[in-house]
Amino acid sequence: MVNTRGKIKKAQNMRKICFSHASSEDSDHQSTRSGALIGSDDDLLIKILLWLPVTSILRFKSVSKHWKWLLSHRRFTLLYDNLSKSPGLFVRNIYIPFDAANQSTPPFRSLDFYFDPCGIRIIQSCNGLLLCCSDRGNERARKYYVFNPTTKQFSIIPSVPGGQKVRRTIRFMGLAFHQTDCVHYKVVCIRGVEPMGELCQIQIYSSEIGKWKISSESFSANCSFRCGVYWNGAIHWAPSCHNPLYFKIEGERLQTLALPANVASSGGYYDGGMPMYFGESRGHLHLVYTANGENRLHLIVYEMLSDHSGWFVKFQVELDDLPGAFPEMINSYLHPSSPHYYQFNVFDVVRGGNEEDTFMVVRIPGKLIRYNVHDKSFKQIFNLTNYFYEPHSNVHRYTETLTSF
Numbered sequence: 001m002v003n004t005r006g007k008i009k010k011a012q013n014m015r016k017i018c019f020s021h022a023s024s025e026d027s028d029h030q031s032t033r034s035g036a037l038i039g040s041d042d043d044l045l046i047k048i049l050l051w052l053p054v055t056s057i058l059r060f061k062s063v064s065k066h067w068k069w070l071l072s073h074r075r076f077t078l079l080y081d082n083l084s085k086s087p088g089l090f091v092r093n094i095y096i097p098f099d100a101a102n103q104s105t106p107p108f109r110s111l112d113f114y115f116d117p118c119g120i121r122i123i124q125s126c127n128g129l130l131l132c133c134s135d136r137g138n139e140r141a142r143k144y145y146v147f148n149p150t151t152k153q154f155s156i157i158p159s160v161p162g163g164q165k166v167r168r169t170i171r172f173m174g175l176a177f178h179q180t181d182c183v184h185y186k187v188v189c190i191r192g193v194e195p196m197g198e199l200c201q202i203q204i205y206s207s208e209i210g211k212w213k214i215s216s217e218s219f220s221a222n223c224s225f226r227c228g229v230y231w232n233g234a235i236h237w238a239p240s241c242h243n244p245l246y247f248k249i250e251g252e253r254l255q256t257l258a259l260p261a262n263v264a265s266s267g268g269y270y271d272g273g274m275p276m277y278f279g280e281s282r283g284h285l286h287l288v289y290t291a292n293g294e295n296r297l298h299l300i301v302y303e304m305l306s307d308h309s310g311w312f313v314k315f316q317v318e319l320d321d322l323p324g325a326f327p328e329m330i331n332s333y334l335h336p337s338s339p340h341y342y343q344f345n346v347f348d349v350v351r352g353g354n355e356e357d358t359f360m361v362v363r364i365p366g367k368l369i370r371y372n373v374h375d376k377s378f379k380q381i382f383n384l385t386n387y388f389y390e391p392h393s394n395v396h397r398y399t400e401t402l403t404s405f
């Protein structure tokens with residue numbers, strides 16, 4: 001007797017296996033076709049890759065020659081840098097993330113990209129690039145470097161022409177770089193024509209041609225050139241004198257930097273005095289000033305108009321809740337009316353992608369505090385016990401950039 005039922009069941013099982021195998025092959029074929037379609041469409045691939053973290057972008061450059069070309073192309077790097085973020089800052093050479101709960105990987109453990117027997121320190125951050133120099137030794141023997149902490153690329157800046165006699169008269173070295181208005185970075189040097197005189201000269205190094213040139217005739221400047229900030233096509237110096245200046249890169253012109261009305265009406269800054277904060281974030285130049293003489297916890301954040309014609313009040317910040325949460329910022333042996341009764345400094349003003357995400361980084365004794373200027377929330381992000389006396393000039397923001405040079 002023929003086992004018909006067994007044969008039918010066996011045939012059904014074979015059909016299931018064949019159908020399952022065919023479906024699997026079809027799914028794999030469909031995935032392969034989808035992958036090939038994405039891989040062959042650069043526009044679609046760019047849209048996807050723009051959402052990835054910078055560590056993934058750098059790793060994916062090794063996928064193929066085409067991906068390396070695509071991810072290194074100016075079109076992609078410009079789009080990516082427009083979406084890039086500032087995840088933290090450097091206090092001296094120590095990286096401190098802005099988000100203590102979701103800490104990003106430090107861009108470096110130490111500044112050892114080049115062996116300098118005097119060590120290396122950061123002197124300026126400019127749109128993702130760092131201007132660094134020898135940490136010890138006199139100006140005559142000091143080396144200068146431009147370093148991208150994201151890609152680890154660096155360049156050694158040639159010495160200012162003229163030998164040690166000229167190099168010992170350097171008063172300022174600053175970096176000018178932006179992904180759109182200063183694509184090839186420049187280093188601006190201000191040196192004294194005479195060691196102790198007021199007569200100065202500007203020299204500019206261009207990474208495009210790899211040479212220094214004298215910018216203009218000698219000029220007289222009775223001010224200090226400290227805390228240089230590149231913004232809107234010019235290097236600006238913190239207004240630490242009665243006639244602060246800025247230097248337009250295109251046209252190579254020195255011009256007077258306007259002061260906020262209430263600062264100017266009070267006589268400006270005394271020679272050597274410094275504003276509470278002076279810096280740039282997301283294309284905005286900021287200056288922080290105490291709102292009035294009675295309460296130093298009330299601050300005004302000014303923003304410069306794009307045509308350099310003046311400042312307007314962008315934020316009014318009240319830090320009244322901080323002393324209750326951090327009593328160590330109170331100098332109890334001083335009278336509350338003393339300007340030094342509250343111990344704090346503004347290390348940074350960071351504009352968010354959305355206005356409500358803007359925050360300040362405030363240093364109090366032993367701690368760094370992140371303070372939201374809109375909802376007044378705050379939290380500690382770092383223990384600064386070992387860096388209590390660090391001045392603002394040793395604080396530099398980290399911004400991710402894929403720029404190569």
